[in-house]
Amino acid sequence: MTVQIGVPIPPALSGRYSHSSAGRAWLSSLPGLVQGRLEHWELAVDLEDGALPWHGHGGVVVPVRRTDGTPAALKIAFPHDEARVERHALALWGGSGAVRLLESDAGTCAMLLERLNADSSLQTLPLDQAAVAWGSTMRQLGLVPDGRPQWQEFDHIAGRAEQWSDDLPADWEQQGRPFPRWLLEAALEVCQTRGAVGRRSGRDVLVHTDLHFLNILARPHTISGGLPGEAFVAIDPQPMIGEPEFAVAPLLWNRLGDLPRSDPAGGLRRRCQDFSAAAGLDAEAARQWAVAREVENALCYASLPRHQGDLARSLWVASTLAGRTLDGLPSAHALPEPGQGDS
Numbered sequence: 001m002t003v004q005i006g007v008p009i010p011p012a013l014s015g016r017y018s019h020s021s022a023g024r025a026w027l028s029s030l031p032g033l034v035q036g037r038l039e040h041w042e043l044a045v046d047l048e049d050g051a052l053p054w055h056g057h058g059g060v061v062v063p064v065r066r067t068d069g070t071p072a073a074l075k076i077a078f079p080h081d082e083a084r085v086e087r088h089a090l091a092l093w094g095g096s097g098a099v100r101l102l103e104s105d106a107g108t109c110a111m112l113l114e115r116l117n118a119d120s121s122l123q124t125l126p127l128d129q130a131a132v133a134w135g136s137t138m139r140q141l142g143l144v145p146d147g148r149p150q151w152q153e154f155d156h157i158a159g160r161a162e163q164w165s166d167d168l169p170a171d172w173e174q175q176g177r178p179f180p181r182w183l184l185e186a187a188l189e190v191c192q193t194r195g196a197v198g199r200r201s202g203r204d205v206l207v208h209t210d211l212h213f214l215n216i217l218a219r220p221h222t223i224s225g226g227l228p229g230e231a232f233v234a235i236d237p238q239p240m241i242g243e244p245e246f247a248v249a250p251l252l253w254n255r256l257g258d259l260p261r262s263d264p265a266g267g268l269r270r271r272c273q274d275f276s277a278a279a280g281l282d283a284e285a286a287r288q289w290a291v292a293r294e295v296e297n298a299l300c301y302a303s304l305p306r307h308q309g310d311l312a313r314s315l316w317v318a319s320t321l322a323g324r325t326l327d328g329l330p331s332a333h334a335l336p337e338p339g340q341g342d343s
Contacts, residue, residue: 007034007045007047007053007062008052008053009027009030009031009053009060010052010053010054010055010060012055013027013055013059013060014027016057017078023078026078026079030060030076033076033108033110034060034062034074034076036108037074037076037105037108037110037112038064038074040105041066041074041103041112042066042067043064043065043066043072043074043112044064044065045062045063045064046063046064046065046071047062047063054073054118056236057339058077058078058080058082058083059075059076059077059078059083059109060075060076061073061074061075061113062074062075063115064112071115072102072112072113072114072115073112073113073114073115073116074110074111074112074113075110075111075112075113076108076109076110077109077110077111078109079109082238083109084106084109084153085153085154085239086111086236086237086238086239087101087104087106087111088150088153088154088239089150089154089206089208089237089239090111090113090237091104091150092143092148092150092151092206093140093141093143093206095114095233096140097137097138097139097140097141097233097234098140098141098208098233098234098235098237099113099114099116099217099219099233099234099235100113100114101113102114113235114219116217116218116219116220116233116235117217117218117219117220118217120217120218121213121214121215121216121217121218121232122134122213122214122216122232123213123214123255125213127255127258127271127274128274130213131274131275131278132278133216133232134211134213134216134251134275134278134279135275135277135278135279135280136232136278137211137216137232137233137234138208138211138244138247138278138279138281139279139280141205141206141207141208141211141234141237142205142206142207142244143205143206144204144205145204145205145206145241151241154206154239154240154241155240155241156204156240156241156242157195157207157209157240157241157242157243157246158194158195158196158242158243159195160195160240160242161190161191161194161195161292162191162195164187164188164191164195164292164296165188165191165192165195168184168187168188168191168295168296168299169184169188171299171303172184172299175299175302175303176302178298178299178302178311179298179315179319179326180326182324183295183315183318183319183322183326184295186291186295186318186322187291187292187295187296187318190288190289190291190292191292193288194243194285194288194289194292203243203244204241204242204243205241205242205244206239206240206241207239207240207241207242207243207244207246207247208234208237208238208239208247209237209238209239209240209246209247209250210236210237210238210250211234211237211247211250211251212250212251212253212254212338213251213254213255214254215234215235215236215250216232216233216234216235217232217233217235218231218232219231219232219233243285243289244279244281245276245281245282245285245286245288245289246289246293248272248275248276248279248281248286248289248290249286249289249290249293249294251271251272251275252268252271252272252290252294252317252321253290253294253297253313253314253317253338254337254338255337256268256313256316256317256332256333256335256337257332257333257337259271259332259333261333264320264331264332264333265320265325265332268317268320268321268332269287269320269321272286272287272290272321287321290317290318290321291318291321291322294314294315294317294318294321295314295318297310297314298311298314298315298318301314309335309336309340310336310338312329312330312335313335313336313338315329316329316330316332316335
């Protein structure tokens with residue numbers, strides 16, 4: 001599938017959305033959506049011949065230039081709840097800690113964003129340096145709710161946990177009890193304590209709930225003396241309101257290969273502590289939320305036969321953080337990275 005102006009749709013994106021009627025309809029409309037935004041915002045495609053645009057799990061990102069030559073990125077997402085609220089979070093952040101929003105169109109889930117360095121993320125930084133950069137980004141993103149209308153668009157983390165209190169036991173039964181009851185109960189305890197209505201307090205902030213290493217990219221700039229330098233900012237926020245410690249979990253289910261081979265379980269717990277400390281967060285609250293989030297992930301993967309590697313990873317992380325690594329799982333270093341677990 002190719003847009004009239006010669007922008008190819010990445011095959012991985014086409015493959016992902018070709019399995020449902022809604023996905024196929026969106027893929028069919030995508031060439032026209034891209035063309036329409038290029039014309040409306042007066043953009044020129046900035047792709048080398050034969051190059052594919054960037055893409056994430058939920059949309060395509062085309063490098064473009066504005067009429068004044070400024071580089072930018074045109075993002076068009078598959079319409080879903082997280083994509084619809086992304087622009088509101090980016091507007092609130094205003095480029096502080098997150099990619100700068102230049103234009104948006106709610107009807108097409110399209111945004112024009114500042115161009116970041118897609119080849120420079122926290123994924124390849126040493127973990128001690130990544131912790132410093134992640135912590136700095138988190139501190140900037142933690143806005144306290146105010147009277148601006150965008151705040152009405154976001155779900156609440158505590159409310160999500162209350163919902164999990166009902167959904168997780170039902171899903172665990174429906175999936176044939178895919179892991180021991182004690183791990184389910186560990187997640188439910190988190191939901192019942194951290195999800196209590198009383199948790200909706202003065203600690204609530206705007207939370208980027210998918211703040212893993214690949215979702216923090218470099219913003220190229222020039223530092224004193226004319227040397228190239230980089231600051232890191234977040235993309236793809238999946239925003240919610242609630243305790244900031246909810247954001248730590250994705251760091252713990254990524255880059256498991258970097259855990260010390262002599263003590264991966266201890267290394268995982270230390271990572272939780274180190275990244276929490278870098279952002280001024282409560283490491284124990286972060287650990288608790290990570291247990292609940294990974295149990296919820298595990299139940300999602302348990303329903304997908306092709307994601308048994310992802311299921312094993314979620315169970316290893318959740319049970320290790322809960323204090324009792326489950327028997328029979330692969331070693332931490334044999335577990336797949338997210339997105340690479342299909343069998």
